[in-house]
Amino acid sequence: MISNNIYVYFFIFRKFNKLFSYGYNVASGRNFFGRLTVQHKGGGVKNKYRCLDFYRNINQYGFILRVCKDFYRSGFVGLIIYDSGLSNFILLTEGLVKGSRIFSGSQKVLLDDKLGSTQKLLNINLFDSINCVEIFPLSGFKLLRAAGSFSKIISKDNQKSVLKLNSGWQISLPNHSIAVFGVVSNLSFSFKVIGKAGKNRNLGIRPTVRGVIKNPCDHPHGGGEGKGSPPVAQVSP
Numbered sequence: 001m002i003s004n005n006i007y008v009y010f011f012i013f014r015k016f017n018k019l020f021s022y023g024y025n026v027a028s029g030r031n032f033f034g035r036l037t038v039q040h041k042g043g044g045v046k047n048k049y050r051c052l053d054f055y056r057n058i059n060q061y062g063f064i065l066r067v068c069k070d071f072y073r074s075g076f077v078g079l080i081i082y083d084s085g086l087s088n089f090i091l092l093t094e095g096l097v098k099g100s101r102i103f104s105g106s107q108k109v110l111l112d113d114k115l116g117s118t119q120k121l122l123n124i125n126l127f128d129s130i131n132c133v134e135i136f137p138l139s140g141f142k143l144l145r146a147a148g149s150f151s152k153i154i155s156k157d158n159q160k161s162v163l164k165l166n167s168g169w170q171i172s173l174p175n176h177s178i179a180v181f182g183v184v185s186n187l188s189f190s191f192k193v194i195g196k197a198g199k200n201r202n203l204g205i206r207p208t209v210r211g212v213i214k215n216p217c218d219h220p221h222g223g224g225e226g227k228g229s230p231p232v233a234q235v236s237p
Contacts (some may be wrong), residue, residue: 009036009065009066012065012079012081012087013065013066013079016087016088016089017050017079020050020051020088020089021048021049021050021051022048022051023048023049024047024048024072025202026041026042026043026044026109026204027041028041028042028043029041029042030229032034036048036237037073039075039208039236040205040206040207040208041200041204041205041206042204042206043204043206044201044202044203044204044205045050045175047071047072049072050070050072050075050077050089051089051101052070052073052088052089052090052091053088053089053090053104054091054132054140054141054145055138055140055141056090056104056105056118056141056178056180057089057104057106057118057138057178058082058086058104058105059104059105059106059107060082060083060084060086060103060104060105061082061083061101061102061103061104061111061151062080062081062082062083062086062101062102062103062104063079063080063081063099063100063101063102064080064092064096064097064098064099064100064102065078065079065080065081065087065098066078066079066098067096067097067098069091069151071084073091073145074146074147074184074186074189075090075091075092075145075146075147075148075185075186075189076091076092076185076186077090077091077092078090078091078092078096078109079167080102081173082104090104091132091141091145091180091184091185092116092182092184092185093115093116093131093180093181093182093183093184093185094148094182094185094186094187095115095116095131095182095185096115096116096182096185100115100116102115102116103117104117104118104119105118106118106119106120106176106178108123114181115180115181115182116180116181117180117181118178118179118180118181119178119179119181120131120175120177121153121156121161121173121174121176121178121179121223122156122161122175122176123136124161124181125153126152126153126154126155126156127152127153127154128153128181129150129151129152129181129182129183130144130150130151130152130153130163130179130181131144131145131149131150131151131179131180131182131183131184132144132145132170132179132180132184133151133163133173133177133178133179133180134177134178134179135171135173135177136173136174136177137174137176137177137178139177141178141180143165143171144165144184145184146184147184147185147187147189147190148183148184148185148186148187148189148190149166149184150164150166150182150183150184151163151164151165152164154170154185156175158175159174159175160172160173160174161173161174161175161177164167211230211237212224212227212228212229212230218237219237220235220237221234221235
């Protein structure tokens with residue numbers, strides 16, 4: 001016999017999934033003139049865009065009610081319910097499961113396991129793995145949101161913290177910016193095999209055609225007799 005709580009949680013998830021989702025218009029790489037400005041975009045299956053909380057500055061504890069996959073995110077998404085009754089979708093950290101307790105806010109975390117909780121850079125130890133970082137306070141998470149992304153604080157002073165990214169770049173951010181402990185979930189995303197061309201079309205990716213085999217009216221590299229080659233200074237369409 002399934003407990004009634006599971007039915008209640010399922011009803012809550014369906015309600016908030018509708019509340020935080022809306023239709024998404026695909027621009028297909030065209031600007032407001034209708035001209036193609038970004039190549040190889042268009043089509044794809046119809047999906048709703050789910051709004052995620054990239055601020056998490058309410059200083060409350062909550063627990064993960066549901067873990068799900070989002071079409072527009074490489075990492076997993078979770079529905080969190082706070083102690084006050086507020087709810088929202090957040091980007092999950094690797095290691096969080098249904099029922100995990102986390103903290104959202106800028107105050108000090110009082111949990112033994114801080115995985116998935118937010119904290120100011122000022123209160124994060126050196127060389128701790130962090131993700132979803134604000135560029136400046138109250139701007140929302142802008143950095144390190146892709147699956148498997150993380151960074152480490154390599155030095156700090158009274159004003160700034162220096163983060164080293166996976167690319168090797170080092171950036172300096174204010175100490176009062178908020179970050180999330182851990183690594184973004186779905187680490188195996190980069191090993192995903194597309195398998196067939198139809199899967200790419202469903203994702204909204206159109207075929208990539210080389211410019212040298214096109215006509216001169218379609219691409220600057222096009223035209224010529226036989227197998228032409230691109231000019232020394234290659235250009236975009």
